[in-house]
Amino acid sequence: MVETRYVIPHRARTEALVAEALRAAGQPDDPARWQWIEHGSANLVVLAGAAAVRVGRDARAAAESLRAQTVVDALPGLPFTVPRALADPVRDGDMVAVAQSRLDGVPHPSGHGDAEVLRGVLDALAAVPIRALEARLAPPHAFMGGEQWHPVMVERAIPLLAPDVRDRARRAADDLAALEPVPEVLVHGDLAGSNLLWDGGVVTGVIDWDLASAGDPAIDVAALAVWHGWDVIERVRPPEVVHRARIIAATHLLQVVCFSLVQGRPETEVARAATWASARM
Incomplete structure (x- = not known):
């Protein structure tokens, strides 16, 4: 983030x-x-x-x-x-x-990664029985407003962006809202960067489970692809999942703005998030 x-x-x-x-x-x-x-x-x-x-x-x-x-x-x-x-x-x-x-390992540099190792992480999460965890898990889309994520994104976050990127941002939000539901699995919710710890060429630890939920597995695929590269992830996930992941990833910057809003962060922090998103969309 x-x-x-x-x-x-x-x-x-x-x-x-x-x-x-x-x-x-x-x-x-x-x-x-x-x-x-x-x-x-x-x-x-x-x-x-x-x-x-x-x-x-x-x-x-x-x-x-x-x-x-x-x-x-x-x-x-x-x-x-x-x-x-x-x-x-x-x-x-x-x-x-x-x-x-305290877990051993260090974050992996961005831009590349071992596709088979990442496949193993995704497969392990998908295999976790979620029924026993459901009462403890975060709501889907908790980071950006939960069930109200689309109104938050469209009515509150996008108007804060630079005018020249608002239409593109609205299309991204609407594309995400239009995705059809898929069978839910355990989703980490922020599965990339400093939250995956590596040692000896393998993932040895995963931290920061605050956003873990029952959701679309493409959420974690999107996070890994943005960090390690889409070419890496395309080797270990089917095209339909990668397609969904691209739609999700297109809203990542907007999600940060939504987070600042729904968490009631200071106006200066919200403004910085909106400026950051505008410059990179």
Whole structure:
């Protein structure tokens, strides 16, 4: 997703909360040994020892982080690791910190990738039984407004764009709305970039499950294709799925604007997201 200078929680409270979460997980709580990861739209993360502590940027993000952790902890065994909880969450008012297992691996460079490895990730997600997870999963399209995503995109987000890209954006939104339903599978919802960790040429971990839902598998195909290249994904997914993925990917920039709107982010952040989208559509 796009860096838009997100809301920053109170630093002193955050540090105290992180330290408490680390102590609960039996990990070092010396701030001098922490590594801060602050590019996430909903959460910031502190790495320390064998733990990764997530702190929501606001009360809504904190609640979503707690829900998402129940999804991760309920996932069956997968051919890659996931960030399971190391201890109970700790709270300070509306702030919440969750200590998770820190996963090995690093993000893959964009523009290329091993098609067969990516096939394995997609196949593993599709094979997860979703019935047992349904009550914990995010609603479909949660990132951009849930059931109301199309009105949010058309009536609120697109008018914020530069005039010369609005027609193109409206066509993209309408094309997405026109897709016929398909059988649902477990969808990660943001399956690319820093959320896939690689080591030795394989995916060793998948993080950031906040948007996991029961949905169209083409959602994850689109994310992987945008990061690794459409030519890579076309080798491991049928043409009809790739076609759907292209339609979904055409709205990615709009989805970021929608996210800022539905999350009630500051006007300056919404404006930056709209400017970013306008320049790249």
